[in-house]
Amino acid sequence: MSFLFNNYSRRPIHLISGKGTIVQDDKGKEYLDFISGIAVVSLGHAHPAIVETIKKQSEKLWHVSNLFESPQQEKLAATLTKDTQFSHAFFCNSGAEANEAAIKLARKHTGKHVIITFEQSFHGRTFGAMAATGQEKIKQGFGPMLESFRTVPFNDPIALSAAIDEDVAAIMLEVIQGEGGVHEITAEFADTIAGICKSKGILCIVDEVQTGIGRTGTRYAYEQTSLVPDIMTLAKGLGGGFPIGAMLGTAELCNAFGPGSHGTTFGGNPLAISVAQTVVNHVFDVTFLEDVQRKSAYISGKLEDLLPAPFEVRGKGLLLGIDCKEDVTPFIRQTEKAGLLVVQAGPSIIRLLPPLTVTQMEIDQAIGLLASVLHETLIS
Template identity: 75%
Template sequence: MSTLFNNYARRSVHLVKGKGTYVYDANGKEYLDFTSGIAVVSLGHAHPSIVQALTKQSEKLWHTSNLFESPEQEKLAHSLVQHTPFSKAFFCNSGAEANEAAIKLARKHTGKHVIITFEQSFHGRTFGAMAATGQEKVKQGYGPMLETFITIPFNDCTALEQAIDEDVAAIMLEVIQGEGGVHAITPQFASTIQRLCKEKGILCIVDEVQTGIGRTGTRYAYEQTGLEPDILTLAKGLGGGFPIGAMLGHEKLAEAFGPGTHGTTFGGNPLAVAVAQTVVDHVFDESFLKEVQQKAAYMKQKLTAVLPAERFSVRGKGLLVGIACTEDVAPFIQQAEQNGLLLVQAGQDVIRLLPPLTVTNEEIDVAIERLTAILLEPSLT
């Protein structure tokens, strides 16, 4: 009997080693990893530069309180906000923590308490982030939610217009709903959000925990939408596998987060910052991002060419790809695992592909070959 709480539907594979896009289980079996720890291992497993950065920092300083100055945090913050509308950063440990900080900052700055979010969104499992999430299954059994979140259909301009009143502090959204089925914001909806925020003095919070740090082919996914967020949240790929989250914000918000208003013991610790700086230095290079775009286009074209449109549709941006199916995808993902390909769901009928940003075209070919052999196998349809 396990001494762990049973809050994860764990698979029966025990992974012990990884290198690049491949991982290996305790029996030595090799798997092509198209989960990346759910969009986390942005530079692949055991990337030499990350290993070197972590090793070097571990020999100097692991932890110090945020009561002391940190030039390393200042450097990482500058790397994240340069060439953006943002001028401030706050470091924490996870995406849920980053979203909690964003919710607190929006409410404190505006003096208002209503935040509009969207159906099928996912913002985390802490109480504030859970209340913001637009999926009832995440909230079941926990009693009354934190007030006040209004959840409306995604990409519905009319519903958004009707939800706006003088109590709304912010609109909080993912520009691509990763957990919710890989649904992207429409240009019209982005334009409507931008207009309403400007007209009504409402803050725009964009959750890029899954889409940020090059995952969609640009530094941040919002850059492809026309949105101008006031607050941006990050985690997952920022640390390349080491726990770190971040909230970026406009200068106008700085006064609301003065000394003692918010904090974290471990956020922005030296180990996490050293790793994240290494990730950002690699990913934010223009040539690296261009390669991500090229590989994304290659994968999408190959998938579209081989999968029959009457049963499958391919969507998403960059290396966040969803394959919508006309049936439950759980058996497909289980069979793929047996065949040496790790995948993850995005709802009941969507397969999510999240390879490391360093994946090669050859590895994409292998993954598509293994996946399509399963999807097009008559015995599984």
């Protein structure tokens, strides 16, 4: 009997330690971790710089609440907004919380209540973020959703234009839909969103919870598009494994979030902020980001060489998906037995999310295992 709610389909593996890309279970078996806590452990497990940061900060201060000034929060906010259109940050504990803050800010600033989102999107499992999510399976069993969201097909300019009216406060999207199947925004659709937002005075919210902090080879994935978001949300890789979320916004939005308008007890605590600062100091280095891009090109090239049609590789950076055109559940089980951890993104998609620090040797090992199991399990 378990004393836990059964809301997770847990895998029968008990992981107890990790270093870099390698994790070990309680039986001593090692695995290549190409899940990274679902794009969370950006610098790998037990990165020395993060371990040292936690040790030092834990001996100083863990929590004081946001009733007091925080120079550490100011510094991290400055790092995240540098050379962007953003000027302010709000720190919380997760991606869902960051998205809830973004929804509230957009409605408060505009005085409007409708937010357009997209089919196959994923924005979290709190009630507001769940309503924003464009996947019916997430909403089943919870009764009527909040009525303030209009969900339209992704990458469909005509459908989007038809959904716009005077009640629309914002358009909310992921540049790459990670949970929804690793679907990337087209250049045409990004241009359409940018044009609508500019001409209609509608806010653009980009959810970079999974794609941000170097995951796609740039600081933020939107930087590879024509989008200029007014609000952006972050989490996952920002803390390198330590819980933290953030919402960034432009200067004109600042007054909408005055004292008492929004808050968090634990968000932006000294431990989380110090870890996140260490992460971005590493990831935002130009050489580091170029290395992520090189690794991405290497993985994509190797996979395309090894996998025959109809397999399709898509995504950017180290957020990659392999569309197998059939259920990949048996494959996931076989890769685990072979010593490789991967995750699905919909029924037919294998998602690869290794640490950004993954080595070429580890990539070669992982691709070898992938190819072997794919041929045995799916291609045959």
